[in-house]
Amino acid sequence: MSNTAEVVIIGGGPAGLTAAIALAGAGVETALISKPSRQGDNRTTALLASSVTALDTLGVWQRCRAEAAPLRVIRLIDDTARLLRAPEVHFEADEIGLDAFGYNIENRFLLAALDARARELSSLTFVEDEAEAVAIEDERVTIRLKGRDPIAARLAIGADGRRSLCRQAAGIATDGRNYRQSALTFNLGHRRPHHDVSTEFHTGTGPFTLVPLPGLRSSLVLVVDPGEASRIASLGAGELALEIERRAHSILGKVEPEPGHGVFSLAIETAQRFADRRIALIGEAAHLIPPIGAQGLNLGLRDAAAISELVVAAHRCGGDVGAADLADRYDGSRRMDVGSRTFAVDLLHRSLLSDFLPLQGARGLSLFLIERIGPLRRAIMREGVAPAAAPPRLMRGEAP
Numbered sequence: 411m412s413n414t415a416e417v418v419i420i421g422g423g424p425a426g427l428t429a430a431i432a433l434a435g436a437g438v439e440t441a442l443i444s445k446p447s448r449q450g451d452n453r454t455t456a457l458l459a460s461s462v463t464a465l466d467t468l469g470v471w472q473r474c475r476a477e478a479a480p481l482r483v484i485r486l487i488d489d490t491a492r493l494l495r496a497p498e499v500h501f502e503a504d505e506i507g508l509d510a511f512g513y514n515i516e517n518r519f520l521l522a523a524l525d526a527r528a529r530e531l532s533s534l535t536f537v538e539d540e541a542e543a544v545a546i547e548d549e550r551v552t553i554r555l556k557g558r559d560p561i562a563a564r565l566a567i568g569a570d571g572r573r574s575l576c577r578q579a580a581g582i583a584t585d586g587r588n589y590r591q592s593a594l595t596f597n598l599g600h601r602r603p604h605h606d607v608s609t610e611f612h613t614g615t616g617p618f619t620l621v622p623l624p625g626l627r628s629s630l631v632l633v634v635d636p637g638e639a640s641r642i643a644s645l646g647a648g649e650l651a652l653e654i655e656r657r658a659h660s661i662l663g664k665v666e667p668e669p670g671h672g673v674f675s676l677a678i679e680t681a682q683r684f685a686d687r688r689i690a691l692i693g694e695a696a697h698l699i700p701p702i703g704a705q706g707l708n709l710g711l712r713d714a715a716a717i718s719e720l721v722v723a724a725h726r727c728g729g730d731v732g733a734a735d736l737a738d739r740y741d742g743s744r745r746m747d748v749g750s751r752t753f754a755v756d757l758l759h760r761s762l763l764s765d766f767l768p769l770q771g772a773r774g775l776s777l778f779l780i781e782r783i784g785p786l787r788r789a790i791m792r793e794g795v796a797p798a799a800a801p802p803r804l805m806r807g808e809a810p
C-alpha cells in the first residue's frame with residue numbers, strides 16, 4: 411500500500427528543506443524523506459543577499475540571523491610566487507548600495523532554523539527514512555523506503571545530493587570532472603578582528619579562504635592536493651595553528667583552530683537535464699561546483715525557489731505538478747544561471763592552477779581591469795550577488 415502526497419522531496423539538506431517550506435507554506439501537500447545524517451557538518455555557508463531575502467520571506471532567517479556574520483568586503487589576494495601575479499582586488503558591498511554582500515553562518519545553525527520552521531507547517535509530513543528506489547510511471551512516481559510503506563506523488567524533487575538516487579532513476583547523465591583536489595574546512599578563533607572582511611588567498615594549489623563568523627571567529631576553506639590535505643588534517647593542535655597562521659600571513663593574529671574539520675573532494679558536475687519524467691533535481695543533485703565565490707548553495711536555494719514557484723502556480727490552477735511542460739520550464743529557467751556560474755568558477759579555478767603563462771597573464775589582466783574599472787567591478791558584484799535575469803519570486807521577497 412502506498413501513502414500519497416502531491417509532491418515528495420528526497421533529501422533533508424538545506425536545498426530540500428527550503429523547497430519543503432516553500433511548497434508546504436503555500437498549501438501543497440508535501441512529504442520530505444530525509445535519512446538521519448551520519449556525521450556533523452562543520453562547514454559554514456556564505457549566503458548572498460538574495461538568498462537571505464528568500465530565507466527571510468520563508469520565516470527562516472529570523473531564527474538564525476543572530477548566528478550569522480555580515481560580509482561587507484571581499485578581498486582576493488594573489489599568493490602565488492609567479493612571474494605574472496594579479497593585483498589585490500577589493501569588492502565593497504556599499505559600492506553597490508548594499509549593507510553587506512550576504513552573511514556567513516555555520517551549517518548547523520542554518521539547518522536547525524530550516525528544520526524548526528518546516529516542523530510548523532501542517533501541509534508537510536516528515537518521513538525519517540532512506541529512499542531505496544524510485545519508480546516512475548505515467549501518472550505518478552513512487553518512492554520505495556527502507557523502513558516503511560512506499561510513498562507516491564505527482565512529482566518527486568531530488569534534493570538528495572551529489573550521488574542522487576533520483577537523478578539515476580530518471581536516467582539523467584551529468585557532465586563534469588574531478589579536480590583531484592580536496593577542500594579542508596576548519597573554524598577558528600583568532601586574536602585580531604576580521605572587520606567583516608572575507609579574504610581569499612589564491613595560492614598555486616588552490617584558494618585559502620577566510621570568512622568571518624560572529625565575534626573573533628572565522629571559517630576557513632583550504633584547497634590543496636589530497637596528500638597535503640591528509641598531512642594538514644593529521645597535525646596536532648599547536649602545529650595546525652602555526653600552519654594556518656603562516657598561510658594566512660598572520661592577518662588575524664594568532665589563531666586557535668576549533669576541534670573537528672571536514673574534508674571534501676572537489677569536482678564539477680552538471681546534470682544534462684534538471685527535470686525529466688516527474689523528477690526535478692535541486693541543489694547538488696543538479697550541480698556541483700567547487701567552493702569558490704560562495705555559489706553552491708546559493709544556486710541550490712534558487713533551484714528550490716524556482717521549482718516551488720512553478721509547482722505552486724500549477725497546484726493553484728488544479729494542474730498536474732509533474733507534467734512534462736512544467737519540467738521543461740523548470741529546466742529552462744535554471745540552465746543559464748547554473749551554466750554561467752559553473753563556467754566562471756571553473757575558469758577562475760583552472761586559471762589559478764594552470765602553469766600556462768599566457769593563461770596566468772590573462773587572469774592577472776582580468777583582475778587588474780576589475781580592480782581599476784569601477785563600472786565593470788560593480789557589474790560583477792551585482793551579478794555575483796544575484797542573477798540579473800528573472801530571479802525567482804522568493805529572491806525578491808515575494809511568496810511563491
Ligand SMILES: Cc1cc2nc3c(=O)[nH]c(=O)nc-3n(C[C@H](O)[C@H](O)[C@H](O)COP(=O)(O)OP(=O)(O)OC[C@H]3O[C@@H](n4cnc5c(N)ncnc54)[C@H](O)[C@@H]3O)c2cc1C
Pocket residue numbers: 420421422423424425426443444445446447453454455456457539540541542569570571572575593594595631674692693694695701704705706707708709710
Ligand atoms: C568546503 C565547502 C564550502 C562551501 N561553502 C559554500 C558557501 O560558502 N556558500 C554556498 O552557497 N555554498 C557553499 N558550499 C556548497 C554547499 O555546501 C552545498 O551546495 C550544499 O550543502 C548542498 O546542499 P544540498 O541540500 O543540495 O545537498 P546535501 O547537503 O548533500 O543534502 C542532501 C541530503 O539528502 C540526503 N539523502 C541522500 N540520499 C538520500 C536517500 N536515498 N534517502 C533519503 N535522504 C537522502 C542526505 O542524507 C542529505 O541530508 C560549500 C561546499 C563545500 C564542500
